[in-house]
């Protein structure tokens with residue numbers, strides 16, 4: 001099965017990184033992740049990620065370098081996650097399509113229940 005392509009944002013503030021919580025009623029509800037989502041047809045990964053950050057958090061952003069690529073098999077479908085370094089350009093972060101957001105020191109990420117596919121992203125952040 002071909003993976004679903006998902007983009008995810010690495011947004012930093014000092015020593016911290018932004019994580020967001022999935023709404024309780026959604027798939028993987030209540031777990032934490034990096035904001036982002038599935039790519040739409042005919043969208044570049046950068047366009048898709050900027051759209052997701054607008055939809056989920058209400059912010060304008062700039063997508064920078066690729067940070068990590070992860071292939072992970074969930075029981076229903078595999079995902080290919082493209083994580084990019086991003087810069088917050090404008091707008092106050094709002095919990096529009098997420099239930100919470102938090103700036104977390106990279107050394108404290110282990111305290112959160114983060115989606116299992118994100119382990120390589122966390123490992124790289126902690127290097």
Ligand SMILES: Nc1nc2c([nH]c(=O)n2[C@H]2C[C@H](O)[C@@H](COP(=O)(O)OP(=O)(O)OP(=O)(O)O)O2)c(=O)[nH]1
Nearest residue numbers: 006007008033034035036037038079081115117118
């Ligand atoms: N955004 C994001 N998705 C992740 C991460 N790690 C991870 O396994 N995923 C998975 C969870 C989901 O199965 C999939 C993203 O799908 P999603 O349902 O959140 O996509 P979306 O934001 O486009 O939301 P929707 O329109 O489908 O409701 O990727 C991550 O760090 N960030």
Ligand SMILES: [Mg+2]
Nearest residue numbers: 035036037038
């Ligand atoms: Mg999403």
